[in-house]
Amino acid sequence: MTAESPALGDADASAGDTDIPPIEVSDLSVSFGDVPVVSGVDLRVERGSLVGLVGPNGAGKTTVLRAIKGTLSPDAGEVRLDGDPAESLSAREAGRRVAGVPQETSLAFDFRVRQIVEMGRTPHLGRFDGHGPDDERAVREAMDAAGVERFADRAITEVSGGERQRVLLARALAQETASLLLDEPTASLDVNHAVRTLELVRELVDGGRAALAAIHDLDMAARYCDEIVVLANGGVRAAGPPETVLTADALRDAFDAEAFVGESPATGSPTVTAFDAGDEGALADSPDSADPADSRRVHVVGSGRPAGRAVARLAAAGHAVSVGVVPEGDAAAGVAADADAPVVTAPPFAAVPSERRDEAVALARAADVTAAVGKAGRAGDELGSNMAVLDASDRIVRVDDTFGDGDLLDAVRESDEADTSGR
Numbered sequence: 001m002t003a004e005s006p007a008l009g010d011a012d013a014s015a016g017d018t019d020i021p022p023i024e025v026s027d028l029s030v031s032f033g034d035v036p037v038v039s040g041v042d043l044r045v046e047r048g049s050l051v052g053l054v055g056p057n058g059a060g061k062t063t064v065l066r067a068i069k070g071t072l073s074p075d076a077g078e079v080r081l082d083g084d085p086a087e088s089l090s091a092r093e094a095g096r097r098v099a100g101v102p103q104e105t106s107l108a109f110d111f112r113v114r115q116i117v118e119m120g121r122t123p124h125l126g127r128f129d130g131h132g133p134d135d136e137r138a139v140r141e142a143m144d145a146a147g148v149e150r151f152a153d154r155a156i157t158e159v160s161g162g163e164r165q166r167v168l169l170a171r172a173l174a175q176e177t178a179s180l181l182l183d184e185p186t187a188s189l190d191v192n193h194a195v196r197t198l199e200l201v202r203e204l205v206d207g208g209r210a211a212l213a214a215i216h217d218l219d220m221a222a223r224y225c226d227e228i229v230v231l232a233n234g235g236v237r238a239a240g241p242p243e244t245v246l247t248a249d250a251l252r253d254a255f256d257a258e259a260f261v262g263e264s265p266a267t268g269s270p271t272v273t274a275f276d277a278g279d280e281g282a283l284a285d286s287p288d289s290a291d292p293a294d295s296r297r298v299h300v301v302g303s304g305r306p307a308g309r310a311v312a313r314l315a316a317a318g319h320a321v322s323v324g325v326v327p328e329g330d331a332a333a334g335v336a337a338d339a340d341a342p343v344v345t346a347p348p349f350a351a352v353p354s355e356r357r358d359e360a361v362a363l364a365r366a367a368d369v370t371a372a373v374g375k376a377g378r379a380g381d382e383l384g385s386n387m388a389v390l391d392a393s394d395r396i397v398r399v400d401d402t403f404g405d406g407d408l409l410d411a412v413r414e415s416d417e418a419d420t421s422g423r
């Protein structure tokens, strides 16, 4: 796969009225037998846009992609490709508008890699036509872009799972459609090829194509997609730019997961850290885990990575967290900023100004419980003001630097069942 891929014949991508979305799904419902899988799904993918379809296993992502591709018939609703109802299009015409990279990559027959990529040209061939120069160019460019040329003459049964996935990508690219549907395009790929694949899709999209990709890796989805559609519990739960859709609340709602959403310092896009809520999670006991009654105001005292982890874990579990006093630039301060948690900082290696100490004391007073992490407030703690913060706290729970995920949440949950304010 080349970083700078060739133009990949984008003639079709620029075709048509630019106001008409290449993919538009309205009120789509699909069931298998009498089991409904999705209902009322609306989504559109514009030219120049990569939309990520995320959601838990079995949410119906593949089902939606298959309905768009036309390989299953919806019970209700409509799929439009370039403005035309998909059901009014012949298979050949649909194949000139949308190409798919399926999740299932087992190909039983002993075709050569090159033959499989050539199959992408089928919708462009007349009934009695052989491949012409344009087809050969499209196949060559697609193989080059997907990086499969090296094993083009090998049997498909003799390449690895990841290589096979790239062959199917090459087949879709050879189809030269305005729209691409990708079902877990990076699932079997090593990190290098995963990034290259999404960079390639991004490049195609920036060239005017439309792409809809089911993606489990939320960090990758956030990094590459213009928009994310969250599919869960039979329908679309949220849709919009990654930074508005990938929130702890949305992830709890869709995945029943406790997750902290920060900002990647490398890419600036949202990055998701999921925690094991287990049976012990503060809010994991019931599907109503977001119940505000279970949420506490927790003030964290401590610094460095352990305090940062405490802030992330508590915020992921739905608690309202504040932090301080921590040195400016401390890891915990960065996590608090990502969590939109109030944080009091002070210049490092200097006495804490009294007004900063008072701010932290006020936060601790307003909290239900103060979590002292590591040596905070104990002998050797360089921030003497932590003592004042702890003195102002009605309830204190203590965890050491190596606390387990459940320990902190248990301690906070149980803090109002016993007087834990002993210092």
Ligand SMILES: Nc1ncnc2c1ncn2[C@@H]1O[C@H](COP(=O)(O)OP(=O)(O)OP(=O)(O)O)[C@@H](O)[C@H]1O
Pocket: 032, 037, 055, 056, 057, 058, 059, 060, 061, 062, 063, 064
């Ligand atoms: N042919 C089928 N017959 C019956 N049920 C099916 C069929 N295909 C899928 N399902 C069911 O429909 C639901 C949605 O499946 P789908 O493959 O669309 O989910 P998904 O979101 O793509 O999941 P994953 O993330 O695991 O790939 C699942 O419960 C699945 O078991």
